[in-house]
Amino acid sequence: MQKLNIILIVIAVIFVGIWSSVFVVDEREKALVLQFGQIKAVKEDPGLAFKIPFIQDVVKYDDRILSLDTETIEVTPSDDRRLVVDAFARYRIADVVQFRQAVGVGGIRAAEDRLSSVLNAQIREVLGADQVTSDTILSEDRRQLMTRIRDQARNSARGLGLDVVDVRLKQTNLPAQNLEATFARMRAEREREAADEIARGNEAAQRVRALADRTVTETLSEADRDANIIRGEADARRNQVFAEAYGADQEFFAFYRSLQAYEKALTGDNSTMVMTPDSEFFDYFKSERLAGPARAPRAQTAPASN
Incomplete structure (x- = not known):
């Protein structure tokens, strides 16, 4: 057992x-x-x-490709406009022996701390170069800047046994204390552009209104001129007709003009008239006027027609 x-x-x-x-x-x-x-x-x-x-x-x-988000840092390009940059990197362990010798028992955490320091240093160096401005960083040329950051970080990370595959800038913004001033400047520029557009619009409107007023004035003047011409021609024709009628039958013409005077004088509420009994105005209302000759108002004496 x-x-x-x-x-x-x-x-x-x-x-x-x-x-x-x-x-x-x-x-x-x-x-x-x-x-x-x-x-x-x-x-x-x-x-x-x-x-x-x-x-x-x-x-x-x-052994896979790993991701590392760097801390947000401030950089100062050549035009002295500070920018807040937030980046991330893709990397992998290329030489595991060198990696172990470089970081020891710290492992991935220690390697990422050291790699983050390398990336921040390269970001400051590349973005703070003499020929790099804030406009360059914010334009499409930032792709070339990210490539330069990746290449330089790759050279520095080889001592850690790491291979930096890619580096990207996630955000590139102005510091918080500069945002309000930048927004105020942008608002002022937009307001100035709006004021210029409004002024140009008012100027164009004034030209259109002046042209319209001139056109109306010219049209009314031409219409008044034509109306006066037509009115003068009509008055001349009327006077001609009156003259012809007076020459044809003076007594009938005097009678007709008296009827027109009665019609205008006795219209509406105007039925009371003050005048002497022998006034020539009512000659045609007298019975003896119908029996014998008499003078017509404002006309020469002519025989009365039956």
């Missing part, structure tokens, strides 16, 4: 030893086999791998 227990213990120890000596490397990882802190083997191919149990340890690192 004692021998059986010993055999079982030995089998268990062997099983545990075998189990402890086997590890799996995923296709998304790289592994280092460490013995007392020293690198003994590098496992980059996926599959099963072995180590000495209880003596060697395995440290795994992500």
Whole structure:
């Protein structure tokens, strides 16, 4: 029975030893086999791998492309307009041995802290160059600036065993204390442009109104001139007709003009007239006027017609 227990213990120890000596490397990882802190083997191919149990340890690192968001920093381009820049980078562990030697047990966290410092330094250096202005940073030329930042950061990150794949500027804004002044300047420019447009519109409206007023004045003057000409011609024709009628029958013409005078004098409420009894105005109302000759009002004496 004692021998059986010993055999079982030995089998268990062997099983545990075998189990402890086997590890799996995923296709998304790289592994280092460490013995007392020293690198003994590098496992980059996926599959099963072995180590000495209880003596060697395995440290795994992500082999995929990782993302790092940098801290927001202020840069001052050549035109002295400060900008707040927020960037991010894509990187991967290119040399896992060099990476372990550079960061030690700190791992990814320590590497990202050091890489963030490298990126911030390169962003300040590139964006603060002599020929780089804020307009350049805010224009399409920023693509070339990001490429320069990536290349310089890649050279600096090689000592960490990292490969910087890409660097992008997420946001490029003015500092908070400068935003209000910038917005006020933009509002003033827009208001000035609006005032100029309103002034040009009023000037055009004044020209249109002046042209319309002149056209109306000219049209009315021409209409008055034509009306006066027509009125003069009509008066001349009327006087001609009156003259012809008076020459044809003077008595009838005097009678007709008297009737017109009666019609105008006795219209509406104007039915009371004050005059002498022998006034010539009512000659045609007298019975003897119908029997014999008499003078017509404002006309020479002519025989009365029956």
